Amino acid sequence: xxxxVIKDVLEANxxxxxxxxxxLIKRQAMMINVIGSPGAGKTSFxxxxxxxxxxxxxxxxxxxxxxxxxxxxAGLGIPVVQINTGGGCHLNANMIDLAxxxxxxxxxxxxxxxxxxxxxxASFDIGEDFKVAVSSVPEGHDKPYKYPAVFEKxxxxxxxxxxxxxxxEFDTESFYEGVTAxxxxxxxxxxxxxxxDGMEExxxxxxxxxxxxxxx
Amino acid sequence: MxxxxxxxxxxxxxxxxxxxxxxxxxxxxITLGDLSGFVPEHVNYYFQLLSRNTPAxxxxxxxxxxxxxxxxxxxxxIYERCNFSMRCPxxxxxxxxxxxxxxxxxxxxxxxx
Numbered sequence: 001x002x003x004x005v006i007k008d009v010l011e012a013n014x015x016x017x018x019x020x021x022x023x024l025i026k027r028q029a030m031m032i033n034v035i036g037s038p039g040a041g042k043t044s045f046x047x048x049x050x051x052x053x054x055x056x057x058x059x060x061x062x063x064x065x066x067x068x069x070x071x072x073x074a075g076l077g078i079p080v081v082q083i084n085t086g087g088g089c090h091l092n093a094n095m096i097d098l099a100x101x102x103x104x105x106x107x108x109x110x111x112x113x114x115x116x117x118x119x120x121x122a123s124f125d126i127g128e129d130f131k132v133a134v135s136s137v138p139e140g141h142d143k144p145y146k147y148p149a150v151f152e153k154x155x156x157x158x159x160x161x162x163x164x165x166x167x168x169e170f171d172t173e174s175f176y177e178g179v180t181a182x183x184x185x186x187x188x189x190x191x192x193x194x195x196x197d198g199m200e201e202x203x204x205x206x207x208x209x210x211x212x213x214x215x216x
Numbered sequence: 217m218x219x220x221x222x223x224x225x226x227x228x229x230x231x232x233x234x235x236x237x238x239x240x241x242x243x244x245x246i247t248l249g250d251l252s253g254f255v256p257e258h259v260n261y262y263f264q265l266l267s268r269n270t271p272a273x274x275x276x277x278x279x280x281x282x283x284x285x286x287x288x289x290x291x292x293x294i295y296e297r298c299n300f301s302m303r304c305p306x307x308x309x310x311x312x313x314x315x316x317x318x319x320x321x322x323x324x325x326x327x328x329x
Contacts, residue, residue, distance in 0.1 A: 123253035
């Protein structure tokens with residue numbers, strides 16, 4: 001006997017993600033899911049963004065193991081919650097739900113640094129307002145072609161470490177072509193989280209997203 | 217390895233749909249998009265491990281693989297991506313994603329008494 005089912009396999013995760021969005025609205029908070037490869041510079045990008053933002057911010061750090069990144073963030077006086085997935089390759093909504101219980105914050109931006117991985121984190125809704133894909137110059141310009149899902153789903157793509165551009169053969173046109181093919185309405189920001197180049201434009205855009213969410 | 221949680225979710229969904237007077241799930245039809253980020257072979261591998269000693273042991277997972285469509289910005293041709301390029305296979309111009317296939321859902325199951 002054949003039984004029609006029509007059920008989203010990720011339904012349980014997505015249910016929690018919807019609850020998280022409700023919670024964020026209650027707290028007047030915006031949550032960003034930052035996704036990129038290991039070594040793309042996600043932590044530096046987040047801390048540099050917070051430094052320039054002028055809006056109360058907290059960080060949820062996702063790593064397979066260790067508290068290296070969360071110590072780095074805490075050392076700058078930024079509130080941080082560490083999630084260790086213990087081998088898991090991505091964060092899911094349930095992990096974020098638990099982490100949010102440890103954060104007593106309102107009127108803030110919550111940066112979630114997902115596990116360093118361009119594949120798995122793209123598939124799981126964690127209740128974020130939007131995803132930001134972080135790719136870096138040393139990784140090469142082919143990332144949108146090899147890992148299309150994350151670039152398709154991200155509201156913004158950040159090309160980090162542009163200060164290294166002069167030392168490497170990075171085909172900027174090919175990178176842009178790949179990202180815009182997958183995400184015609186997406187925004188691309190070229191930044192250096194080390195010297196701060198390009199951060200103004202990104203910060204301006206980020207502030208606008210925050211303002212728009214709550215009609216501030 | 218992120219397919220492990222997906223295979224687990226498929227198994228629990230399928231078992232929850234099994235009618236009381238049926239004892240075996242023989243086939244599961246699943247739609248999976250090329251931008252879902254999941255690999256059918258891995259989903260199947262974990263499913264076969266997880267379903268041991270359950271009514272779904274040995275069930276065949278049948279995947280309908282949906283491919284994203286692009287539209288050429290010059291000639292308008294609608295096409296599926298071919299290998300590395302996202303360009304139009306006819307005129308080699310740039311394309312734009314028209315329909316991204318991110319879906320992953322169970323369509324139906326077949327059960328036996």
